[in-house]
Amino acid sequence: MKKPEDTRVVVGMSGGVDSSVTALLLKEQGYDVVGIFMKNWDDTDETGFCTATEDFDDVVRVCNQLDIPYYAVNFEKQYWDKVFTYFLDEYKAGRTPNPDVMCNKEIKFKAFLEHALSLGADYVATGHYAQIRRDGDRVEMLRGVDENKDQTYFLNQLSEDVLRKVMFPLGHLPKSEVRRIAKEHDLATATKKDSTGICFIGERNFKEFLSEYLPAQPGKMMTLNGEVKGEHDGLMYYTIGQRQGLGIGGSGGPWFVVGKDLERNILYVGEEYENEALYSDGLTAVDINWINETPAEPFHCTAKFRYRQTDTGVTVYPNPDGTAKVVFDDSERAITPGQAVVFYQEEVCLGGGTIDEVIKNDQALDYVG
Amino acid sequence: MKAIYLDHAATTPIHPEVLQVMVETMEENFGNPSSVHSFGRKARQILDRARITAAKSINASEKDIIFTSGGTEADNLAIIGVAEANKNMGKHIITTKIEHHATLHAARFLEKQGYEVTYLDVLENGTIDMEQLKKSLSEETILVSVMMVNNETGVIQPVQEIGELLKEHQAYFHTDAVQAYGLLPIDVTALGVDLLTVSSHKINGPKGSGFLYVHPDTKIFAQQYGGEQERKRRPGTENVAGVAGFQKAIEISVKEREERVNKYQKYRTLFLEKLKQSAVDFSINGNESERVPNVVNISFPGANVEQLLTNFDLSGIAASSGSACTAGSVEPSHVLAAMFSENSPCTTNSIRFSFGLANNEENVIEAAEKVGQIVGRLTK
Numbered sequence: 001m002k003k004p005e006d007t008r009v010v011v012g013m014s015g016g017v018d019s020s021v022t023a024l025l026l027k028e029q030g031y032d033v034v035g036i037f038m039k040n041w042d043d044t045d046e047t048g049f050c051t052a053t054e055d056f057d058d059v060v061r062v063c064n065q066l067d068i069p070y071y072a073v074n075f076e077k078q079y080w081d082k083v084f085t086y087f088l089d090e091y092k093a094g095r096t097p098n099p100d101v102m103c104n105k106e107i108k109f110k111a112f113l114e115h116a117l118s119l120g121a122d123y124v125a126t127g128h129y130a131q132i133r134r135d136g137d138r139v140e141m142l143r144g145v146d147e148n149k150d151q152t153y154f155l156n157q158l159s160e161d162v163l164r165k166v167m168f169p170l171g172h173l174p175k176s177e178v179r180r181i182a183k184e185h186d187l188a189t190a191t192k193k194d195s196t197g198i199c200f201i202g203e204r205n206f207k208e209f210l211s212e213y214l215p216a217q218p219g220k221m222m223t224l225n226g227e228v229k230g231e232h233d234g235l236m237y238y239t240i241g242q243r244q245g246l247g248i249g250g251s252g253g254p255w256f257v258v259g260k261d262l263e264r265n266i267l268y269v270g271e272e273y274e275n276e277a278l279y280s281d282g283l284t285a286v287d288i289n290w291i292n293e294t295p296a297e298p299f300h301c302t303a304k305f306r307y308r309q310t311d312t313g314v315t316v317y318p319n320p321d322g323t324a325k326v327v328f329d330d331s332e333r334a335i336t337p338g339q340a341v342v343f344y345q346e347e348v349c350l351g352g353g354t355i356d357e358v359i360k361n362d363q364a365l366d367y368v369g
Numbered sequence: 370m371k372a373i374y375l376d377h378a379a380t381t382p383i384h385p386e387v388l389q390v391m392v393e394t395m396e397e398n399f400g401n402p403s404s405v406h407s408f409g410r411k412a413r414q415i416l417d418r419a420r421i422t423a424a425k426s427i428n429a430s431e432k433d434i435i436f437t438s439g440g441t442e443a444d445n446l447a448i449i450g451v452a453e454a455n456k457n458m459g460k461h462i463i464t465t466k467i468e469h470h471a472t473l474h475a476a477r478f479l480e481k482q483g484y485e486v487t488y489l490d491v492l493e494n495g496t497i498d499m500e501q502l503k504k505s506l507s508e509e510t511i512l513v514s515v516m517m518v519n520n521e522t523g524v525i526q527p528v529q530e531i532g533e534l535l536k537e538h539q540a541y542f543h544t545d546a547v548q549a550y551g552l553l554p555i556d557v558t559a560l561g562v563d564l565l566t567v568s569s570h571k572i573n574g575p576k577g578s579g580f581l582y583v584h585p586d587t588k589i590f591a592q593q594y595g596g597e598q599e600r601k602r603r604p605g606t607e608n609v610a611g612v613a614g615f616q617k618a619i620e621i622s623v624k625e626r627e628e629r630v631n632k633y634q635k636y637r638t639l640f641l642e643k644l645k646q647s648a649v650d651f652s653i654n655g656n657e658s659e660r661v662p663n664v665v666n667i668s669f670p671g672a673n674v675e676q677l678l679t680n681f682d683l684s685g686i687a688a689s690s691g692s693a694c695t696a697g698s699v700e701p702s703h704v705l706a707a708m709f710s711e712n713s714p715c716t717t718n719s720i721r722f723s724f725g726l727a728n729n730e731e732n733v734i735e736a737a738e739k740v741g742q743i744v745g746r747l748t749k
Binding site for chain 2: 034036037039056060069070071072073074115118145222268
């Protein structure tokens with residue numbers, strides 16, 4: 001094992017408090033720390049304002065406080081090709097993509113990792129709330145200690161080989177402690193508010209953003225029985241289980257999105273949160289990444305179908321082609337194609353895939369995506 | 370690890386004699402040059418002396434020198450000030466695609482104000498297209514601004530030829546001589562320029578100091594409003610210590626010009642020889658016969674600027690891509706894009722090395738060896 005001072009750790013710095021504290025902790029542990037800002041998206045407006053410029057400025061200030069070198073790298077092209085194109089394609093296909101999962105897979109832990117390695121890095125570190133357990137040659141990813149912040153869901157596509165070169169110094173800390181450390185050290189980003197939503201959309205209106213890239217096709221909104229309840233603005237604006245923004249008046253309700261028919265451009269809606277149509281008992285997942293060994297036999301574990309959900313029991317029936325059938329112990333509500341399904345054995349994240357079909361009574365639900 | 374500085378086109382180390390003069394000035398001479406008492410007069414003397422030195426260095430008269438906060442302010446004052454003062458004669462301006470942003474962004478501002486701007490192309494060797502300049506001139510043209518030496522490539526532009534061409538034309542002629550001053554002989558009369566920009570920190574003087582030469586027949590509007598300083602063309606209490614340091618830097622650069630030229634030329638040659646020995650693939654951007662001796666812009670096929678510069682810095686080599694950064698990440702060079710096209714790999718794989726006072730033969734050789742190793746590793 002190299003000594004910390006001979007170990008170069010390149011920290012992916014966003015200008016937020018988490019990556020700032022990441023760099024601080026590593027520096028305190030004596031590592032040779034280098035901060036790098038990734039510019040993945042250009043949002044410069046007419047007045048010349050660009051969020052990335054502001055964020056980079058925060059990176060500079062923090063790195064100067066820590067007295068570590070800082071640089072930037074431009075991955076706009078890679079981000080566009082690998083993440084944004086996927087994002088649009090999924091919406092075109094009537095699904096709800098997860099660009100954060102793709103960004104981690106293709107940018108932060110691929111393009112950025114390669115860049116860091118070319119700079120002589122031994123490790124890259126990020127401010128993700130996840131833990132890494134190293135046991136000899138075996139490297140596992142564990143949930144972050146802060147249950148509310150655990151980000152393994154977004155990191156499900158990382159491989160053991162990648163994790164070997166990764167550090168998550170915040171994984172064992174609650175978020176409140178991270179804020180406290182930042183304040184204690186008077187870091188420039190100590191009170192900066194956390195970014196919300198998808199990075200390239202930022203604070204903007206999601207619908208407006210999407211309409212700049214994809215033509216919206218309004219169509220009918222109806223129940224599964226064919227009763228027309230109104231008009232929708234374009235299928236891409238709705239996700240399974242959504243309640244807001246349907247604008248269905250009259251008696252009954254509340255109304256929820258229960259499905260989509262892409263071919264006929266119909267949005268299916270149903271009454272009540274617990275509407276039966278929203279429930280399913282299994283799914284098929286594609287593009288599954290198993291972080292450690294690939295299971296050959298069916299097994300029982302827990303799974304999350306969306307971020308910050310408590311995981312529930314499932315049985316996984318893996319196929320050799322990287323797909324799997326996942327059967328739920330109890331029926332689940334609003335399973336959404338395009339989102340990630342992520343598997344856990346206790347604290348260990350096993351990996352995950354993309355939800356492709358939703359199954360009920362051994363049949364794929366044709367009204368869902 | 371002692372870092373090696375190969376970025377003298379960005380800025381230069383301050384000369385020890387310059388520093389001494391500045392410290393003395395700040396210690397002993399704090400007066401306001403506009404004050405009507407002995408403290409003021411003493412400070413004013415410093416400005417007067419510096420003005421004579423600056424004027425002599427370009428064969429101008431001292432009344433033609435306006436001290437500014439540096440190159441950017443001088444370029445802005447020249448371009449916007451002349452455009453505004455002469456709009457009754459026309460609203461057309463000619464500049465080039467390879468100017469410094471201080472010029473380009475001033476020109477863009479004027480476009481928004483209703484002026485028409487022609488941005489001249491350059492040939493692949495980095496010099497402007499004289500034929501295109503001739504064709505672009507019209508009765509509406511009031512200003513031509515062409516830099517004397519390009520800051521990214523070091524290529525010399527045909528300023529005297531342009532001066533000749535404009536002799537019989539109403540248009541004023543401005544040249545940004547920031548990268549030329551101290552290396553090329555400059556005579557404003559021989560060159561036929563009406564306005565000329567010089568910056569102090571590129572010649573081992575302090576930052577925050579520069580001057581604009583303005584021919585007495587030039588109509589120009591001030592860009593700031595305030596007191597009577599610089600004959601109202603640049604109000605604001607003068608940066609006395611900065612000007613004093615600038616004067617010293619000018620004196621040294623005039624005295625040592627030839628010696629420096631020879632020395633920097635030797636470093637450049639040595640650097641390129643060593644780089645050739647390292648067997649990495651590279652090519653030089655820009656005209657090799659018409660250039661200043663201290664800059665070389667090198668394209669490394671298969672590499673990219675950010676990776677190169679970061680690796681260089683982590684290994685103690687300070688160089689640059691010569692172009693602007695947004696959010697810290699290097700944008701493709703507008704100068705190389707103008708020379709080779711937008712999509713040329715040269716715009717994202719080229720590094721500018723520039724030599725100067727911080728160099729000696731040993732550190733130039735060491736730098737070339739390190740650069741060779743890094744490029745070799747990144748492109749294999």
